[in-house]
Amino acid sequence: MAVVGxxxxxxxxxxxxxxxxxxxxxIHRRDQLRATPVVQERAREEPKIEFLxxxxxxxxxxxxxxxxxxxKNVVTGQQSELKCDGVFVSIGLKPNTEYLxxxxxxxxxxxxxxxxxxETNVPGIFAAGDIRHNSIRQxxxxxxxxxxxxxxxxxxxxxx
Ligand SMILES: Cc1cc2nc3c(=O)[nH]c(=O)nc-3n(C[C@H](O)[C@H](O)[C@H](O)COP(=O)(O)OP(=O)(O)OC[C@H]3O[C@@H](n4cnc5c(N)ncnc54)[C@H](O)[C@@H]3O)c2cc1C
Numbered sequence: 001m002a003v004v005g006x007x008x009x010x011x012x013x014x015x016x017x018x019x020x021x022x023x024x025x026x027i028h029r030r031d032q033l034r035a036t037p038v039v040q041e042r043a044r045e046e047p048k049i050e051f052l053x054x055x056x057x058x059x060x061x062x063x064x065x066x067x068x069x070x071x072k073n074v075v076t077g078q079q080s081e082l083k084c085d086g087v088f089v090s091i092g093l094k095p096n097t098e099y100l101x102x103x104x105x106x107x108x109x110x111x112x113x114x115x116x117x118x119e120t121n122v123p124g125i126f127a128a129g130d131i132r133h134n135s136i137r138q139x140x141x142x143x144x145x146x147x148x149x150x151x152x153x154x155x156x157x158x159x160x
Contacts, residue, residue: 001025002069002082004057005090006033011043013090018048025082027052029074052082060087095131107133118149119156126153 001021003014006028014024026033026043031053033040043049052071058079059070069082095110105113105121111134112127114120120127126149129135129142 002027002057002084002087003090004028004087005092006030006035007090007092008035008039010090011035011039013088014049015043015046017088018046021085022048024049025052025084026050027055027057027069027071027082029056030054031075057087093130097131111135116148117152118145119152124153124156 001017001023002025003010003017004027005013006026010026010028011033014026018024024046026049028051033051033053035043044051054073054075055071056074057069058072060066061068061070066084066086069084069087071080071082072078073080097104097106097110097112100106100112103122104125104127107113112120112132114127114132118126118128118132128145128149130137132145135141135145
C-alpha cells in the first residue's frame with residue numbers, strides 16, 4: 001500500500017494500515033514530514049513502513065484496480081515505478097466554497113462561519129457538517145449539525 005502525505009493524518013493512516021498489509025510506503029514531497037515528532041517517532045518504529053521523501057506521485061496506473069505508481073524524485077528528477085495494490089491520498093482537504101465568496105462569511109480556509117444554531121451570516125441560509133468552521137469532521141458530528149440546522153431552519157420558516 002502507499003500513503004501520500006507527510007502530516008499526522010497520513011502517518012496515522014499508514015500505521016493503521018500496517019496492521020493489515022505487508023508493506024506501507026509513505027510518499028512525501030518534502031525532505032521533512034509535517035507530522036508532530038511523537039507521531040513521526042511511532043511511525044518510524046513500525047518496520048513495515050518505508051518513507052519515500054522528496055517524492056511526488058506523477059501517475060496512478062492499473063486496470064480494474066491500482067497496480068503501480070509513477071514517482072518522481074523532486075531533487076534528482078529521477079523517475080521510478082512503485083508496485084502497489086492501493087493508494088491513500090492524505091494531503092489535506094479543500095472546501096468547495098468558492099462560489100460562496102461574497103455571499104457568506106468564510107474563514108481563512110474557506111469553511112463557512114456559523115453560530116450554534118448553524119445559521120450563517122445570511123438569514124435563511126444554514127450550513128452543517130464538515131464544511132462549517134471548527135467542524136471535527138466526523139460523521140456523527142455532521143449528522144448532529146444537520147439535525148440542529150434542520151430544526152432551526154424549520155423554526156425560521158415557521159416564524160417567517
Ligand atoms: C478518507 C476519509 C475517512 C474518514 N473516516 C471517517 C471515520 O472513520 N469516521 C467518521 O466519523 N468520519 C470519517 N470521515 C469523515 C466523514 O466522512 C465526514 O465527517 C462526513 O462525510 C461529513 O458529512 P457531510 O455531509 O458534512 O459532508 P460530505 O459527506 O462531504 O457530503 C457533502 C456532499 O455535498 C456535495 N456537494 C459539494 N458541493 C456541492 C454543491 N455546490 N452543490 C451540491 N452538492 C454539493 C458533495 O458531492 C457531497 O456529496 C472520513 C473522511 C474521509 C475523507
